Amino acid sequence: MKIIGEKINGTRKRVALAIAGQDAPFIQELAQKQAAAGCAWLDVNAGTHPDREPDDLVWLIETIQQVVDTPLSLDSANPKALQTAIQAVKKTPLINSISGEPERLADILPIAARHGCPVIALAMDEKKIPETAERRFEVICKIRAAAGAQGLPDDRLYFDPLAMTLSTNTQSAQVAFETMRRVRQEFPQAHLTIGLSNISFGLPARSFVNRYFLSLAIQAGLDSAILDPLDRDIQAAILSTELILGRDNYCLNFIRASRKGLFEKPTEQGQPA
Ligand code: THG
Secondary structure (H helix, E strand, O other), X not given: OEEEEEXXXXXOHHHHHHHHOOOHHHHHHHHHXXXXXXXXXXEEEOOOOOOOXXXXXXXXXXXXXXXXXXXXXXXXXXXXXXXXXXXXXXXXOXXXXXXXXXXXXXHHHHHHHHHOOOEXXXXXXXXXXXXXXXHHHHHHHHHHHHHHXXXXXXXXXXXXXXXXXXXXXXXXXXXXXXHHHHHHHHOOOOEEOOEHHHHHOOOOOHHHHHHHHHHHXXXXXXXXXXXXXXXXXXXXXXXXXXXXXXXXXXXXXXXHHHHOOOOOOXXXXXXXX
16 A cells, blocks of 8 residues: 555645745654655645645745655646646656546646656546446546556556545445446556545544545555555554455564554554644
8 A cells, every 4th residue: 555645735724824934844844754654655735825836836845855755746736836846846746636627638647748757537527526436437437548648557547536425425435446446457557546534524433434444445456545644543454454455475564563563552642743
C-alpha cells in the first residue's frame, strides 16, 4: 500500500491559517512527520482561493522541499496552478486529479504526458458521479483511452472510484468495491486509490468506519490511499490486512512495526497532531 499523506490541505482550518500567514515551520513539521510515517507522496492542496492558488501552491512546494524529499501529490483541478507547480517540484509529482470531463482531459493529460507524471483519475465526468459501478467503469474506460492516446500507460493511472459517504447511500462502499474489482480484472497494470475519510462523512465513530472500509478496499484491490499517515490505528489496519492477505513475506513488516511500538497504547498526549 502506498500512502498519500493528506494533512497539507488548505481546506483544513489550521493549514489555511498557515498558508495565509506564511507559517513555514507549521507546514514543515506536517511534512516531516508524514514523511517519517512512510508516505510515498505528500498531497499538497492550496485551498479554496482560485486566484491565489498558483502562488500558494508554489509557496507550499518550496516550503516542504526545504525539509523533505518525498515526492508530492499536486491536489488541484486547475491546469494553470498545476502547470506553475510542476515548474517548482524537484521530483516527478503525482497529479491529483483529472476526471472524465473533456476539458480537464484536454488541459491536464498533455501536462502529465510531457512531464512523465502519474495521474489520479476520478470516476466521474462533467455530468456527475455515476450511481452504478458499471457507469463508473465506463468513465474510467473513457479516461484510460484518452490517457493512452497521449502516451500515458496504465501503470501511470491511479483510478479513484470515489468513496461517497455511507450516510446518504448505504451501498456506496459496495459501488466503490465493485468498480475497483472491475478495474483490477480488466486493467491489471492500473492502480487504484481513494480519499479514505469521505466514506464516513456525517457519521459517528468515523475512525472505525474508515479503518474497516480500508481493510475491505485493500482486498478489492486498492493499492494506494489518501489518508492521515499519523493515525497509528490506520497504519495498524493496513499492516494487519496485508499480513492476513499474504502480502507480508515472513511477516517482516508486521514484526518490524511491532518492534517500533506501533501497536502499543498511545502516550498520554495522544497521537501526534
Ligand atoms: N480523492 C482524491 N483527492 C482528494 C480526495 C479524494 N483530495 C482531498 C480529499 N479527498 C482527501 N484529503 C483530505 C484531507 C484532509 C482531511 C480529509 C481529507 C481532513 N479532514 C478532517 C476530518 O475528516 O475530520 C477535517 C478537516 C480539518 O482537520 O480541519 O483532515 O477523495 N483523488
